[in-house]
Amino acid sequence: MQEKEFRTARGYQRLVQEQKNLTPSMEDYLEMIYRDCLREGYTRVNILAERLNVQAPSASKMVQKLTEMGLLDYEKYGIIRLTDAGRELGEFLLHRHMAIEQFLANLGVRESLLAETEMIEHHFSLATLNKIIKLNQFFADHPEIHARFLQYSRQTDP
Numbered sequence: 001m002q003e004k005e006f007r008t009a010r011g012y013q014r015l016v017q018e019q020k021n022l023t024p025s026m027e028d029y030l031e032m033i034y035r036d037c038l039r040e041g042y043t044r045v046n047i048l049a050e051r052l053n054v055q056a057p058s059a060s061k062m063v064q065k066l067t068e069m070g071l072l073d074y075e076k077y078g079i080i081r082l083t084d085a086g087r088e089l090g091e092f093l094l095h096r097h098m099a100i101e102q103f104l105a106n107l108g109v110r111e112s113l114l115a116e117t118e119m120i121e122h123h124f125s126l127a128t129l130n131k132i133i134k135l136n137q138f139f140a141d142h143p144e145i146h147a148r149f150l151q152y153s154r155q156t157d158p
């Protein structure tokens with residue numbers, strides 16, 4: 001898992017170094033497109049708009065922007081596919097999402113798990129993300145310690 005993180009983070013790191021950071025909104029789109037493409041091999045503007053709860057014209061605008069950045073293959077009114085660069089980034093973003101969601105679940109968060117993941121997932125450095133992944137792995141490797149933590153957390157709740 002650790003090695004996979006470093007591999008899939010490469011494209012992301014490149015963007016950060018070139019200061020071409022994606023906005024949180026661009027990251028949400030790319031993550032969703034990656035999820036859809038995993039399932040179906042492609043997606044469409046109207047499907048994306050529905051999943052992301054936005055109007056079709058905004059989705060269309062964003063898809064065009066991501067296409068200009070070389071992350072998507074898209075012709076107007078057609079189907080949307082990921083380029084290799086887009087797929088690499090999408091894989092990283094989905095991986096990051098799952099790591100943060102697991103992190104919150106490990107803390108004992110139950111309600112609003114998805115909503116809170118969506119709020120915070122964009123704002124970690126790669127170094128911090130890797131530490132979070134290590135903590136997840138540590139809890140997975142030592143379930144008895146995780147159980148003790150959850151018990152401690154419950155006992156000291158107000």
Ligand code: CO
Nearest residue numbers: 031097118121
């Ligand atoms: Co997400």
